[in-house]
Amino acid sequence: MTAVKEARPRAARRWAIDLRPLGVPAYRRVWLGNGVAMFGFQFTAVAVPVEMYALTGGSFWVGLIGVAGFLPLLVFGLWGGAVADVRDRRRVLLAAGTLLWASTLALLAQALLRVGSPVLLLTLVAVQSTAFAITSPARNAILPRLVPAELLSAASTLNFTTFTAASVFGPLAAGLIFTFWHPDVGLPVAYAVDALLFTVSLWATFRLPAMPPEPDADGAAAPRRAGLASIADGLRYLATTPVLLLSFAIDLIAMVLAMPRALFPETAEQRFGGGAAVGWLYAAISIGAMLGGLTSGWIGRIRRQGLVLVLAVVGWGVAVAVAGLAHQLWLVVGLLAVAGAADLVSAVVRQTMLLVYAPDRMRGRLQGVNTVVIAGGPRLGDLRAGAVAAGFGAGAAWISGGLAAAVLAVLLVAVFPALARYRSAVASGGDEA
Template identity: 75%
Template sequence: MTEVRAARRQSSRWAIDLRPLAVPAFRRMWLGNTMAMLGFQLTAVAVPVEMYALTGESFWVGLLGLAGFVPLLFFGLWGGAVADARDRRRVLLAGSALLWTTMLGLLAHASLGVGSPVLLLALVAVHSAGFAISSPARTAALPRLLPPGLVPAAATLNFTTFTAASVVGPLAAGLIFAVTGTERGLPIAYAADALLFTGLVVAALRLPAMPPEPLGDGEVRRGGLAGIRDGLRYLTTTPVLLLSFAIDLIAMVLALPRALFPEIAEERFGGGAAVGWLFSAIAIGAMLAGLTSGWISRLRRQGLGLVVVVVGWGLAVAAAGLAQQLWLMVLLLAVAGAADLVSAVLRQSMLLVYAPDRMRGRLQGVNTVVVAGGPRLGDLRAGAMAGGFGSGVAWVGGGLLSAVLALGLAVAFPALIRYRAAAVASEQRV
């Protein structure tokens, strides 16, 4: 019996921590998020597939990244400032309404056979604005729903279920296109996204009100541009958070090969379901890493861990770009995805624990710009490089450069490597 109990304790140290699900409000949001993320992943595959079908060029697929990034840059920062100055529940609902409207627009565009690349770019831009408004409020609400000790576990749960949706969604999209073809499959994917998103809306409606917390004497709460400036000013005084954002931008902008997936799937693997496997491969690795993530919340040298996994991400992506077999490419991308999951959890935990509540919305706005905007800039980078140098150079060269620059940044600015979670906790207790 003693050996059995010891084995159970050992497995619990590695298994994902489910304690946050005991909190009803978080559980509802987690379920709604899971449904919404599944729908998002259907659209994340459908949009580049539609653009490539309309234009036949990876450059246009890369332009989707630019169309998504520009609204993120403004509305992510603005949405974060509003989330600190207004009821976060209402901000979340407003952004969600805009998201749902653009989902219907994508459905109409595909169903009516409009076939306009420019209109598709515009719909992606509006969709990105809705996401940028709602995302900071949704994430900044976590510490309001849970005690501080459960925040890292909640972040891991969210990332793990997101990656699970990122596995199922692209595979489902690939199956839809393989069975029905692109023309018929696109409306199906967009309609499913709109339907699944209602789960998040229902969960947000049942959240308690989340007005801003009272400020101390002499402090003034400011939204809009003034609030954005305050948030950015605070960020410049916290080099650890600033470096964590910078290293993630390096990883996503230089190494993410997502815009190349439609072309590689068609040219190397004959199209069909291959595009679904490529879009889901990174998420497969992240999901498996999340299911064995119990150790992450106990990691004290979080800064050093972040650097290691980002360098590993770049090298794994570069190796995947050299693969000529689909199974090997999927395997190497899955390794990269595992590294990305650890990186995401470490950065989110550092941000939520380090930042005070009055700044969490604004810093989550910056985080939204980095986390969602970085991949979009990565799409633009990959598409542009593929147009000039070929998809192989764009994929492999980007991964290698990412690993080198991430390591160089950590060596040049050692504050990130020195960061320890225990030290921060001690400072906050004092």
């Protein structure tokens, strides 16, 4: 009996999320600040497409939100990564974070004044995206400065799980706002919540120590200027590392082709009668990712990370496609949750590969590329979904995208097998997968 009782805690530890990084005070503050801010941002993430759909009555304009978000990411994500390699990363986070906060206040102001301009809405989304593109590379690049290498996978998992938990409860709370209040009232409330909670992130960043550039262990120095030459140097490094390049490519395939979120307002209205359904749809993927994160103890022990990444992307595409066929809200939410769990695995594995593979002097620039991929990919997916839905209907746009992502992911690794063959050199436990 004693052996059985001891085995159960060990089994639980193998599956339960690894909380050891929270023992590091600096990481704990950043984790808390980012988690609270991300919960607040979900109110804006729901409010903007709801407002756009209310103003225009079509998913095409909702899809244009993806364009407004992607173009600044493409430009400023790469530049922001270069800045993170030459400037104090704490100062970069504070400056760009203040811009992000100001853009949220502007969204609140236009909602209170009932401006009703789709163009202004797209412009403010672009400003938010610019600020996010600058902060994101620096925020991700500081992680190896906060925790030791053996905890990078656990810290990345905690970050993604917290993000997905916020993405679950934030949209649900936003859905309740639009259930009980007319958008004329609900929209200002949603934007105000985001602006208020983002101040916690600014506080956590202010408490960080200075983080100026540091030379690598081999003596290689960080670049002195964040110009085109520095960006090109980072892209050249990426081009010479096929594993990282393919990991970015397969994530783009998954997000551009299979992300269905631009279809949520139309689907909620036409298939489920509106109301809280839109909140459930926006939360569904994150529900699965959150549950996947809470049972993610095994991810840190993965050795064959490349193969697991490929399987996760294929699983994402298939689950999204099947969800597009369902006509019961609970079933759609459940299938999207399965897709979200696969996405959590994909995101953690890819981020761990990037942080372990890249030297510190390159982390900012590669995280800039990562920002373009992880934030720009879904926005291009919004455009694709909205455009296809305008021509063929939301159902066709939803199903075809998921199937195409799964098929192209398999074809990519069949032609370029380096990713599927990749094995991790750093893991927190015994061999698995």
